[in-house]
Amino acid sequence: MSISIRINGNQQEVRVDPEKPLLWVIRDDLRLTGTKYGCGVAQCGACTVLIDGVAQRSCITPVGTLNGAEVTTIEGIDGPEAAAVKAAWTDVEVAQCGYCQSGQVMTATAFLRDVPNPTDEEIVDVMTDNLCRCATYTRIRSALRQAADALEG
Ligand code: FES
Numbered sequence: 001m002s003i004s005i006r007i008n009g010n011q012q013e014v015r016v017d018p019e020k021p022l023l024w025v026i027r028d029d030l031r032l033t034g035t036k037y038g039c040g041v042a043q044c045g046a047c048t049v050l051i052d053g054v055a056q057r058s059c060i061t062p063v064g065t066l067n068g069a070e071v072t073t074i075e076g077i078d079g080p081e082a083a084a085v086k087a088a089w090t091d092v093e094v095a096q097c098g099y100c101q102s103g104q105v106m107t108a109t110a111f112l113r114d115v116p117n118p119t120d121e122e123i124v125d126v127m128t129d130n131l132c133r134c135a136t137y138t139r140i141r142s143a144l145r146q147a148a149d150a151l152e153g
């Protein structure tokens, strides 16, 4: 079956089983490997992408549900919130192994688009389901705070 999706601003036609998870279409068919496989069951957040601007777990999203949808991966995320998040992530030196970090950045960026001036509690809440085996949680929260403050000006 041919599925039409926009990935990072490019219209793409993929001939795949509509039940195939978006994660594997992104990684295997489109060769965008910044999105990671962690658990495969929506528990870790490593596979997070934006679908029509909303942070979603690509590992449990059948590509057949996305006809016409706009998908953004770590390779294509942009705009002021993404720029602030990336700058803060670098400044705070959040990443250790880096494996979970694209999912973290996607969740953080979508959050700041929705909640431009978050409380520390809201930051903790939104990031709680993105797991990090290297336990970079304190730095993730610091970086998100820094990004939010930078956007505030
Ligand atoms: S790989 Fe999708 S949530 Fe873990």
Ligand code: FES
Pocket: 095, 096, 097, 098, 099, 100, 101, 131, 132, 133, 134, 135, 136
């Ligand atoms: S930085 Fe290693 S898993 Fe998060």
